[in-house]
Amino acid sequence: QVQLMQSGPEVTKPGASVRLSCKTSGYTFSNYYMHWVRQAPGRGLEWMGIINSSGGSTNYAQKFQGRIVMTRNTSVSTVYMEMSSLKSDDTAVYYCARERVPKQWGAPDSWGQGTLVIVSS
């Protein structure tokens, strides 16, 4: 079955960067896009962007343009999301979420367990 295993919690300081990982199994990695979604404490879901696991092309929400980079390593079926210039309001749970259908994208249907990132001085 589809499994998305995310890296562990991070505690970091304002201005720093963080790199999150999402290791996948149970399906053909390169056939599916991967979304990244975050949720601040007590707040709603926020779509951050998407990566084509095959070619590596990305689309980022305007809010995060210039501050996030999504990459993938097909040899280990893993996607990564690096965010820089962290601020306290980047404190959130970050989810990777696999697209529902292969080779196109619309919405995810399989989610990782989430990674809590705390940004605090």
Added chain:
Amino acid sequence: SYELTQPPSVSVSPGQTARITCSGDALPKKYAYWYQQKSGQAPVLVIYEDNKRPSGIPERFSGSTSGTMATLTVSGAQVEDEADYYCHSTDSSGDLGVFGGGTKLTVL
């Protein structure tokens, strides 16, 4: 930037029908998707492509669209349906995703 608008809360008694709306200018051309999220859990897809139900989702969940509005209907809502519900779609270019602000469904 593109936005999807949902009511913050909807409340019904058990057995009643709950309707949660989501409005967005691109919805006439782009699919709506709906997620259920219970406290401390990852979201679960309950409706895809406007009105299709994934396997394992109870039949009481249905979706519809009309113009710029998508609606999630929970017919005969049960206490276990209490959760936050989010709509999701893409902007008119299809390049960027977006979630609505979420609706808290209370069943009591």
